[in-house]
Amino acid sequence: MEVVKSNSDAGATEKKVEKSSQAAVDQVKDASIIAVEKVKIAETTSIEANSPEVAIDKIKEATVASKHVEKAATKAVHLMKEIAIEELEKKERTIEEFEKKDAAIILEKKSNISKSNFLANMSHDIRTPMNAILGMVELLFETPLSHDQKKYVKILKKSSLNLLHLINDILDVSKIEAGKLTIEHAQFNLKTLVQEVVDIFSISAKEKKLMLTFELEANTPEWLLGDVFRIKQILNNLVSNSIKFTHSGSILIRIGRNSEHSKKGNLVFAVTDTGIGVTQEQQNKLFNTYAQADSSTTKLYGGSGLGLSISKKLAELMGGEIWMESEEGIGTTVSFTLQCEEVEVPILIDKDLPGINTQSKSKNQNLKFNILLVDDSEVNRILIKEYLKNTKNIITEAENGKIAVDKVKEEEFDIILMDMQMPVMDGYSATKEIREWEKQTHHKHIPIIAITAYAMKEEQEKSLEVGCDQHLSKPILKESLLSVLENIDKRSIQNLYSTLPSKVKILA
Numbered sequence: 001m002e003v004v005k006s007n008s009d010a011g012a013t014e015k016k017v018e019k020s021s022q023a024a025v026d027q028v029k030d031a032s033i034i035a036v037e038k039v040k041i042a043e044t045t046s047i048e049a050n051s052p053e054v055a056i057d058k059i060k061e062a063t064v065a066s067k068h069v070e071k072a073a074t075k076a077v078h079l080m081k082e083i084a085i086e087e088l089e090k091k092e093r094t095i096e097e098f099e100k101k102d103a104a105i106i107l108e109k110k111s112n113i114s115k116s117n118f119l120a121n122m123s124h125d126i127r128t129p130m131n132a133i134l135g136m137v138e139l140l141f142e143t144p145l146s147h148d149q150k151k152y153v154k155i156l157k158k159s160s161l162n163l164l165h166l167i168n169d170i171l172d173v174s175k176i177e178a179g180k181l182t183i184e185h186a187q188f189n190l191k192t193l194v195q196e197v198v199d200i201f202s203i204s205a206k207e208k209k210l211m212l213t214f215e216l217e218a219n220t221p222e223w224l225l226g227d228v229f230r231i232k233q234i235l236n237n238l239v240s241n242s243i244k245f246t247h248s249g250s251i252l253i254r255i256g257r258n259s260e261h262s263k264k265g266n267l268v269f270a271v272t273d274t275g276i277g278v279t280q281e282q283q284n285k286l287f288n289t290y291a292q293a294d295s296s297t298t299k300l301y302g303g304s305g306l307g308l309s310i311s312k313k314l315a316e317l318m319g320g321e322i323w324m325e326s327e328e329g330i331g332t333t334v335s336f337t338l339q340c341e342e343v344e345v346p347i348l349i350d351k352d353l354p355g356i357n358t359q360s361k362s363k364n365q366n367l368k369f370n371i372l373l374v375d376d377s378e379v380n381r382i383l384i385k386e387y388l389k390n391t392k393n394i395i396t397e398a399e400n401g402k403i404a405v406d407k408v409k410e411e412e413f414d415i416i417l418m419d420m421q422m423p424v425m426d427g428y429s430a431t432k433e434i435r436e437w438e439k440q441t442h443h444k445h446i447p448i449i450a451i452t453a454y455a456m457k458e459e460q461e462k463s464l465e466v467g468c469d470q471h472l473s474k475p476i477l478k479e480s481l482l483s484v485l486e487n488i489d490k491r492s493i494q495n496l497y498s499t500l501p502s503k504v505k506i507l508a
Helices: 002-049 052-141 147-177 190-207 228-245 280-286 295-301 307-317 378-387 401-410 427-441 457-465 478-486 488-499
Strands: 186-189 210-216 223-226 249-257 267-273 322-327 331-338 370-374 394-398 415-419 448-452 470-473
Touching: 052 147, 052 378, 052 478, 147 307, 186 190, 190 210, 190 228, 190 249, 210 228, 228 249, 228 267, 228 307, 228 331, 280 322, 307 322, 307 331, 370 378, 370 401, 378 394, 378 478, 394 401, 401 415, 401 427, 415 427, 427 448, 427 457, 448 457, 457 470, 470 478, 478 488
Parallel strands: 210 249, 370 394, 370 415, 415 448, 448 470
Antiparallel strands: 186 223, 249 267, 267 331, 322 331
């Protein structure tokens, strides 16, 4: 639109200059005609009157008129030049401004892409050691420990999870700024979703002696289509803040239909606490990226200042908005709206499938797979072997993709755990080669689980495109790995579920 406007302005300028030029020419012509007529009158008068004095006077009048014409013509031409120069300079300035704007936009896009790539790489480099730290903390907690040792390990795990949360926030900011954050649409039960959020924070709330509850207003839809992960992320941010800034009292999560026509979305969520509250001036800054209510907040309560900013962007991406009402010393209510499609008839799913909000019964002792573990990091291989040491699984190790491909051709494996970033041959190339070998030899399909420290959605999609069956992002917790192994045979059912229309019913 800016380029079109620039061309339009240039055309208007040319027409204006042309019009001014024509006006000056017309003025000169008119003056010339008047001068000629004056000369003719003088000549005629001289002949008729046969009087030189009269003729001289008339000629003088004509000469004066001619000079006036000359001055008028000069003035007109000068005016025309000034207008032309002014309009030309204006046109050049306009084009230059638009060129600068275009260059700035291109530079900003390149900067965002570079920043996104940098943050993604930094996230990868941080997640790799975090995988070992969190994994070893989990394993350490399973060993015999004294009371003090257990306390220290709990603190270590909590600090590690806080660091991981910060890494995830940074990664989300990079996705948002690069325009790469997408919203998924899957069926979910609203009550179950909120209950899961309450369950996550119930221990933290009890430690501070806070009452954490939720309410669903009457006529609130039970089944919806939306991005479960991102809705939980907003609620997690808000509830986490409420617990952090509330020293006594309660925290209430309330959900209902959005009755305020001034607010976007069909659902409204509100998290109300009896915490310290914030002033109006502080509220105005809280939803800005990297901002906190007060610089001392970081020292006193911790946090990056990214949570509310990310929540704001997520709410907007899901067709809603977010706002805050607070009174210092009394408490705070943060509300957000979303646009979620209602599902008339829910699909009933096998309750043993992962991610369907049921506690799966552990079958760890019965797991018995011949597993090929492919990772160039010895620490990561040790960690996964420790995770699985109490199972009946048989584990074969490979340090890179090339060794993994050779082993697959020599031995039979039930599952391959494939790191995607490795020297010699990475996991993407190894997976493609294994899938090609399966086609050529008519070998059975071997489930390949991608394991990577890159958490960007594009990386997950890339691993699935080359032939991986599932994707696990580091740091990998023991529970997550065992859950994948327990449900590896149900992958085809999960894929069927994801492609079903919302009104189809499957009996469990």
